Amino acid sequence: MNAPRSALLEPPLTKRIAILTAGGDCPGLNAVIRGVVKSAGQLGYDCIGFLRGFEGLIAPVCYMPLNATNTAGILTRGGTILGSTNKGRFVVRRGVDDHIGLDRQLIDEAKTTAEQLNLAGLICVGGDGSLSIAQQLFEAGLPVVGVPKTIDNDLSATAYTFGFDSAVACATDALDRLHTTAASHERIMVLEVMGRHAGWIALHAGIAGGGDVILVPEIEWSFEHVCDKVLSREADGKRFTLVVVAEGAALPGGNLVSTSDGAGQVKLGGIGRVVADEISRRLHREARCVVLGHLQRGGNPTTFDRVLATQFGAHAVRLVHHRRFGEMVCYHPPQIDSVPVREAVCRLSRVDPDSSLVQAARALGISFGDRPARQSPFSIEAANGCCAPMVAESGIAAMSPISALPSP
Numbered sequence: 001m002n003a004p005r006s007a008l009l010e011p012p013l014t015k016r017i018a019i020l021t022a023g024g025d026c027p028g029l030n031a032v033i034r035g036v037v038k039s040a041g042q043l044g045y046d047c048i049g050f051l052r053g054f055e056g057l058i059a060p061v062c063y064m065p066l067n068a069t070n071t072a073g074i075l076t077r078g079g080t081i082l083g084s085t086n087k088g089r090f091v092v093r094r095g096v097d098d099h100i101g102l103d104r105q106l107i108d109e110a111k112t113t114a115e116q117l118n119l120a121g122l123i124c125v126g127g128d129g130s131l132s133i134a135q136q137l138f139e140a141g142l143p144v145v146g147v148p149k150t151i152d153n154d155l156s157a158t159a160y161t162f163g164f165d166s167a168v169a170c171a172t173d174a175l176d177r178l179h180t181t182a183a184s185h186e187r188i189m190v191l192e193v194m195g196r197h198a199g200w201i202a203l204h205a206g207i208a209g210g211g212d213v214i215l216v217p218e219i220e221w222s223f224e225h226v227c228d229k230v231l232s233r234e235a236d237g238k239r240f241t242l243v244v245v246a247e248g249a250a251l252p253g254g255n256l257v258s259t260s261d262g263a264g265q266v267k268l269g270g271i272g273r274v275v276a277d278e279i280s281r282r283l284h285r286e287a288r289c290v291v292l293g294h295l296q297r298g299g300n301p302t303t304f305d306r307v308l309a310t311q312f313g314a315h316a317v318r319l320v321h322h323r324r325f326g327e328m329v330c331y332h333p334p335q336i337d338s339v340p341v342r343e344a345v346c347r348l349s350r351v352d353p354d355s356s357l358v359q360a361a362r363a364l365g366i367s368f369g370d371r372p373a374r375q376s377p378f379s380i381e382a383a384n385g386c387c388a389p390m391v392a393e394s395g396i397a398a399m400s401p402i403s404a405l406p407s408p
């Protein structure tokens with residue numbers, strides 16, 4: 001429905017919940033929409049969906065009724081039937097942690113729409129930029145509830161966002177494929193993955209896909225150490241190397257590789273090529289780069305993302321029903337919970353270089369490009385006379401004889 005303001009519906013007789021999907025899309029958005037529609041229906045609410053994110057809230061107001069018929073079969077589908085945009089009149093992001101206030105006129109218009117449509121709740125599904133818009137609408141008096149989504153998994157208020165698992169599955173599949181061709185041709189293959197300023201996708205896919213080097217924004221690295229890893233693998237008879245690099249990993253010296261769209265928006269990307277070329281130059285080996293790009297955002301959601309997104313949708317309706325506005329659903333395993341949206345957008349979640357996941361990767365011989373290739377974190381601990389509880393509890397310490405063997 002594409003309606004001029006004068007043609008907006010009269011206040012409905014039934015209760016009404018609206019949902020919108022904003023920012024970059026990701027697998028699982030349709031599962032949230034379906035979760036909202038189904039659970040809202042159980043409580044006697046009608047649902048509508050605004051089109052193209054927050055844009056649908058302002059003239060010409062665009063929305064569609066959502067019901068059992070037009071949401072049937074969307075659980076498994078990637079993308080969003082409502083459309084989304086990370087451009088347009090509601091863009092408030094210029095760079096990391098750089099949010100600016102919305103135009104007052106936009107907020108007032110959105111408020112008028114919500115009032116004219118007699119909304120009991122407005123469920124905003126988005127990443128940190130979109131949720132900061134949702135927060136501003138809430139502060140202006142709209143009955144907003146937030147649902148976090150992003151493949152980057154960089155929202156600190158939730159352990160996981162849906163979309164992340166699907167993106168990792170895509171990147172892992174790419175590594176599996178690169179593995180066989182890299183081995184056949186004895187090449188160095190560099191895979192550049194998304195994630196903005198967090199290295200979650202690179203870290204998880206790198207581990208799941210048997211990467212040899214993982215470069216993330218959170219760990220400073222050098223070409224010397226990356227090349228050292230390639231050479232140490234060759235010394236062990238492995239004539240190929242898989243490098244996973246996060247788009248937001250800064251080059252040695254601190255520069256990010258990015259392009260500007262001319263409107264002040266910076267797009268990360270291009271570091272994979274730089275890494276491949278430099279390895280080639282230094283080692284005189286063939287190094288190729290693959291940029292996975294938006295493949296990570298497309299396709300069907302994984303089982304995990306379907307389950308998480310469905311729970312988020314149902315819980316968002318519950319929050320509306322209990323008039324818990326200004327809150328965002330979140331996942332604190334094993335519970336689905338909620339936090340104030342304000343808290344959710346103030347800090348990014350980034351990889352902790354000292355986390356057990358990074359430690360485990362290092363223990364397998366994965367290089368983060370910051371140390372000599374053969375330095376095990378456990379041998380460093382032993383030299384320091386300490387052993388973190390994670391190591392003892394997981395039983396990895398009992399496997400120490402293996403560390404004397406050549407790395408794979």
Ligand code: F6P
Nearest residue numbers: 024086150151152194195196268
């Ligand atoms: O935030 C999700 C994300 O896919 C990032 O990983 C990436 O940097 C960015 O969006 C790409 O945005 P666009 O689709 O506008 O190129």
